[in-house]
Amino acid sequence: MTDTKRVAVVTGASRGLGRAIALEFAKEGFTLALVARDAEALAQVAANCEKNGAPAVLPLSENLKDPEAATRIVDVVLKGLGRIDCLVNNAGDTKRGDFLDLSDEDHLSGFALKYHAAVRLCRAAWASMEATKGSIVNISGVGAHTPEPDFTVGGPVNSALINFSKALSKRAGASGVRVNVVCPGHIVTDRLSRRIETHAEAKGMTFDEAQEDMRVKAGIQRYGTPEDVAAMVVFLCSDKAAYVQGTVINVDGGATRGI
Ligand SMILES: NC(=O)c1ccc[n+]([C@@H]2O[C@H](COP(=O)([O-])OP(=O)(O)OC[C@H]3O[C@@H](n4cnc5c(N)ncnc54)[C@H](OP(=O)(O)O)[C@@H]3O)[C@@H](O)[C@H]2O)c1
Structure with a gap:
């Protein structure tokens, strides 16, 4: 195993995609720093990561909307684990709904977590x-x-994150740092369940009917699993992806129809 002494930082690791990404890194023998707000859920994920093969796990309960969180996290990780090899900016909570129902606060909050926290962690x-x-x-x-x-x-928010990531990959130049983006499609997590519930309510359907209706409209054969996304993220962080730089990879079962 080549990745034994590597350290990965994963945000939004208390559930959903972040949890699966953390567990996949653990299987590859990475030491981990896991970030989210829910300390109890993080502790459970950390214990599972250790069972899966992570030599050590540092759970960090932080609200990433706090502008100081990124520097605190990086300081603690470097003091505790000594290095950072992989950074996965996954935490996100952008609100869905009709444009006229979304407030300034909804827009600012969406950017505060998924865009600004990612930018700050990359910088730190x-x-x-x-x-x-x-x-x-x-x-x-x-x-x-x-x-x-x-x-x-x-x-x-997602488009801005891609633009930023591409710019950062160019800045990386000969430094050896690689910056890539993964775009999940319809992946079974709490977030997707909330979306299906809203669809069911709007259409007067049961949860199962709404789930099937959304699947057919998305043009996919099945919903994705968090593990489908985790496998791609850990691959991108591995030496096998050494020549993959500044790219955007959809893990969406073919939902994106355009090129
Ligand atoms: N699931 C999908 O189908 C899908 C599709 C496209 C893109 N994505 C993207 O994939 C990422 C993960 O999605 P998911 O479905 O796994 O979402 P999720 O199940 O709602 O999990 C979100 C994660 O972010 C953390 N988080 C939320 N607010 C935070 C805050 N203020 N500070 C720190 N951590 C915070 C949550 O932990 P705490 O609540 O403990 O803080 C949780 O671990 C998101 O960026 C999402 O936009 C998902």
Whole structure:
């Protein structure tokens, strides 16, 4: 195993995609720093990561909307674990709904977590990642490519994150740092369940009917699993992806129809 002494930082690791990404890194023998607000859920994920093979796990209960959180996290990780090889910016909570129902606060809050926290963590970790020739993966979403009227916060946040990531990959130059983006499609997490519930309510359907209706409209054979996304993220952080730089990869079962 080549990744035994590597350290990965994963945000939004208390559930959903972040949890699966953490568990996948653990299987590869990474030491982990896991970030989210829910300390109890993080402790459970940390214990499972240790069972899965992580030599050590540092759970960090932080609200990433706090502008000081990124520097605190990087300081604690470097003091406790000594290095950062991989940074996965996954935390996100952009609100869906009709444009006219979304407030300034909804827009600002969406950007505060998924965009600004990612930017701050990239900045705070950059020097350390140059030292390790590390890999950053920013989790965007297919809404970046296909704007939807009920996703006027998330779509722009996801597009901004791609633009930023591409710029950062160019800045990386010869430093050895790689910066890539993964865009999940319809992945089974609490977030997707909330979306199906809203669809069911709007259409007067049961949860199962709404789930099937959304699947057919998305043009996918099945919903994705968090493990489908985690496998791609950990691959991008591995030496096998050494020549993959500044790219955007959809993990969406073919939902994105355009090129
Ligand atoms: N699921 C999908 O189908 C899908 C599709 C496209 C894109 N994505 C993107 O993938 C990422 C993960 O989505 P998910 O479905 O796994 O979402 P999720 O199940 O709602 O999990 C979100 C994670 O972010 C953390 N988080 C939320 N607010 C936070 C804050 N203020 N500070 C720190 N951590 C915070 C949550 O932990 P705490 O509540 O403990 O803080 C949780 O661990 C998001 O960026 C989302 O936009 C998901």
